[in-house]
Amino acid sequence: MARVAPELQYSDEHEWVARDAASNVVSIGISAVATDALGDIVYVDLPEVGATVTAGETCGEVESTKSVSDLYAPVTGEVTEINPDVVSDPALINSDPYGAGWLFKVAAEFEGPLLSAQDYASKNGGEL
Template sequence: MTLKYTKDHEWLRQEADATLVTVGITVHAQDALGDVVFVDLPEVGKSFAQGEVAGVVESVKAAADVFMPVSGEIVEVNEALRADPSLANSAPMDAGWFFKVRLADAAQLAALLDQTAYDAFAAES
C-alpha cells in the first residue's frame, strides 16, 4: 500500500483496490492543532476536486480545513472519529482516519509527497 502526503498535512494511503485511498491528517498536523474536539466529515457520495475543502477539524486551539488530496468521490467516512474526535490525536495514521475516496484520476498520486519529502517539508514548517 502506497502512503503519500500533501503540503496541507493530509496523508493518504492507497488500498489494495488501487482506485481507493484512505485520507487523514498527519502526526504533524494533529501536534500543531492540539486536542481535537470536533470533526466535520464530508457526505458519502459527494465528489470533490483536488484541493477543495472536504471537511473541518476543530481543536481547543484552532479550526482547520481538511483539503481533498485527490479528486474523487467519498465512499466512506469514519463514524468512529465523528463519535470520538480524539482518535485524530491518539491514532492519526490508523483509527483516526477521516474518509475514503474513490480516485477520479490516479495520476494525481504521483505529484504528492513521499515520506522523505514530507518529513523534510514538515521540519521546515
C-alpha cells in the same frame, strides 16, 4: 518530533493518502505533524458519502482547542466511506492519526500533488 508514516504520501496541507492495492480507493487522514500543531481535536466535519471532492479544495474542517482548520481533499473522486468513530470521538485523530483516526475514503479519479514521506518529513520537521 512527530512521526511520519513512511508508506504513505502527503499533501502540502498535511493530509495523508493510503492506497488500496486492489482498487482505486484511497484512505485519507491528517498527519501527526498536523495533530501536534492543532492540539486536542474536539470536532470534525467530514464530506458526506456520495459527495464528490476535488483535489486541493476544502471538503470539511477539523476543530481543536486551539483553532479551526480546513480539511483539503488530496484527490478528486467520490467519497465512498467516512469513519464514524472519529465523528463520535475526534480524539482518535490525535491518538492514532495513521490508524483508527483515518477520516474518509475516496474512489480516486485524479491525484493532486503529493509528497513522499521523506519529502514531507524534511519539509515539515517530522521523523520517519
